Amino acid sequence: MGLRLLATAGVISCWTLGAQTPAANDSPFAGSNGCRPCHPAQALQFFRNPHFKTTVAKGATPENMGCEACHGAGKKHIAAGGGRATIPNAFSLMQPNQVLDACLRCHSKDVNRANIRRSSHTQANVVCTSCHSIHRSDSAKSLLAAKQADVCYGCHSDVRAQFSQPFKHRVNEGFMTCSDCHNPHGANSGVSKTGHRPRMVETGLQNEQPCMKCHTDKRGPFLFEHAAVRVDGCESCHSPHGSTNARLLKRPVVFTVCLECHNGSGSFGRQADGIPTQSASHNMADPRYRNCTTCHVRVHGSNADRRFLR
């Protein structure tokens, strides 16, 4: 209630300000103090906002300070007594590319956003204000509109369903976030699958798939590489979000993961003459031979055995 009274008083105050004769200074900028009377809710909490540092930056010019750094010169808006049509950047009215232009005026130099103009999000008109809430975020760091996973689930319902499976990366539990593997601002062409799919997957630190950021024991280099892992990536066998299958595999039964490739056919494989079938000593009629990884334990690569037996 107190806030409402203050806001009401603020509106009256704003109106009063609007009725005043404009200052002799012909700069279109009014300074952030001019915004406070009408927008107390935003003003009172702005000191928590990462953008607040623009108001105390030494040597900053008016177009790069405070409210007007994002919303544009406000003197005309104050003189008119408010209204979205009189503020240069009313984000609720702006087109997506205009929102991008406004934010990238300052944030374009971050290497994390180097691909934002060509990203899948931008192509779908998902821009900064689709995920970030500058004045109503609970997170002081990245100003997301909600918890990161919830922001992403809002559009990616299939991904939400995948993380509801029994085997999954621990995103819902808070151990991981979507941005551990993805760059929502757009990523460079990838390092596997001829660099095309999947999109928006960030490259890891040593020019690898992001899986290797945590699963460093699978990185190698190994004396005997499992070529499929290096050529087409971890998604050759795994579903990284979530799966009903153990170890996030694409199939419930291990031997089908292996034998679907190891069938000797065509010009596949590193020698381009087919991926070798299993040894004739195997007997798939015996259930012992249907758990390939019982013996072939080092399927991600081995230093000791070309058949990954050690």
Place this chain on the structure above:
Amino acid sequence: MRVLLIVLASVAAHAQPVVAPTPQTAGSPRGDNAGPYNITNSWEVGYRFRDVDGNNGKYRSDVNFGNGVRLLGGTLGVTSRDGKGKWMDELLLDARGLGNDPYQFSSFRVQKNALYRYDLLWRSNEYFNPALPIAGGDHFLSTNRQMQDHDLTLLPQSKLKFRVGYSRNTQGGPGLWTGQWFDGRGDEYSYFANIRRNQDEYRLGGDLQIGRVKLSITRGWELFKDDTNFNRDTLTPGANTTDRNTLSFLRRDEPLHGKTPYWRAHLLADLSKQFTIHGRFTHSDGQRDFIYDEFARGTDRLGAGRNRQTLLTGAGRRPVTTGHATVTWMPNNKVTVANQTGFHQTRMEGDGKYSEINNGSAGIAFAQFQFLGIRNISNTSEASWQPFKQAGVFGSYHFAERRIRSNEQEDFEIPRGTVPIEQINRNKAGIFGARLNPVAPLRILFSAEVGRNDRPFYPTSDKNYEAYTARASWRQKKFDLSTDFKSFNNANSTSLYVHSSTGRTWGATTGFTPRANVRIDAGYNYLLLDTLTGLAYFADFELVESNRSYYVSNLHTLHAGVQAQVQKKVDLYAGFVRTQDRGDGRSAASGAQSVFTAAQVFPVSYASPLARVSFQVRANLRANFGWQYYDYAEKFSRAQNYAAHTGYVSVSYSF
């Protein structure tokens, strides 16, 4: 009961999948002033409990919450009110699950405007996985992984910045491995592993901005050690208890130490309002040195005593070089054209010397050399045109050429002069899409992608694929609805062994706020996946090439939740999540032989209702109670099924 019209806090707008920590915090969101600083804080301490009926190992693999007291969640914010603090302007601390949760998280930031910014992220994961279907249930892991990332930026708002970083990743704990001794007709045995892996990474870098150009350079060093050792000192008959193979002793040490120094450089330039360029170059030199020292003792298939010592030393190397150059042209505010050329080259090569001593007599010894080189050059052109506020189109074309070279040699002495085998694969893909915004709340998106690879690397790779996406969303203040459809079809055929896969998902999510203090959300997702691939295998000493692997998944996922606030003091939440894979609808597993011809299915259901109540006792104190039930049920076998009640009681306090 009179209900005040209070606008709900912007907490999770979707059904929350885990019941704790409580989203509502204690204390005033406006905090308390202390001198030049404003302080907000809330700490939730509580007791989690669980009661599991059924397979406890599977419960621990999926959920893993146990009994005990812990810090369920905590936040601390100390912020300078005028941005001119003496030593710092902002301190943020966020923690979750500390003390007893299997998933623990903590982040810390402290910064002084224009002078420095320090970020710390620490995470811990207790990983438990008995995974019965894998390796006959003999692969087991109970490890703790801890990761920490430190980043310090000096002069963060200036045109010249300096960056220092350190990261550490450790994994340790017991495990069970399996392996085969002593020859091709031997037996499989399980043995113990003591997993010890460490990774340390050090980073130094700087950013320089001159005019419209920014240069960013990072130099890093990554050090990796794997000192896992394996052992077994008790007699075991192996997987086949009827033969004469046994393993009575095993010791294996295979330390692996390596380093990867790397460079990363970025150049971003706004040449004009219409042109930007971005260049990126990275290079890393990975090297791993290894030793493999194993001694095993037991009996062979004839019952004769066997012991075998194996020694291997060597090194693997993997230099990786990546470059990207991107040009973006925006002639006006309706058109964007971008082109990116990418280059990625890696090679993996290594040497090893292998020797084996059997029953005290020198056995085989040879040297090995492996080489695998991958070079990928790609170019992507993209364009986007928004002629009207209500409609726009976009498209792109991608071309890539990948060269793979491979050389495998194994001999007493390796001649290095042989020419590696080489193959080239070209990928061409095109995307076209449209986005519509006919009225403000309604957005519609279509896109279609068609791709062709002339030489996929393995049978299930993408070859001739099409992907379609459609989304529609209606978002207003009190109501939102979004629907989506995705389809991915891939056909990769050879003369006898066809692989095709089809995946389609349909989804709908909605949220409704009928009153200011009530929020309802729900969603449904259906994934249909079926794949068909030719198989070749040996059965009873005959090569069988006529069978197929046919996998079907009909996965339905439903979630729903209701959130309400009463009298500004009581927050209620009830939710439900259910996943069910119906497979192909069969009610029982097929017989042993038909597993090769009938569809592979894995019908399973996984449901989790939850409820939570949070009371505001005083302005700075809340009491919270929550319950979550997990029900995991496989249709064909009950061995892994479980039902678990979990929950918590806690207090949230603000100092």
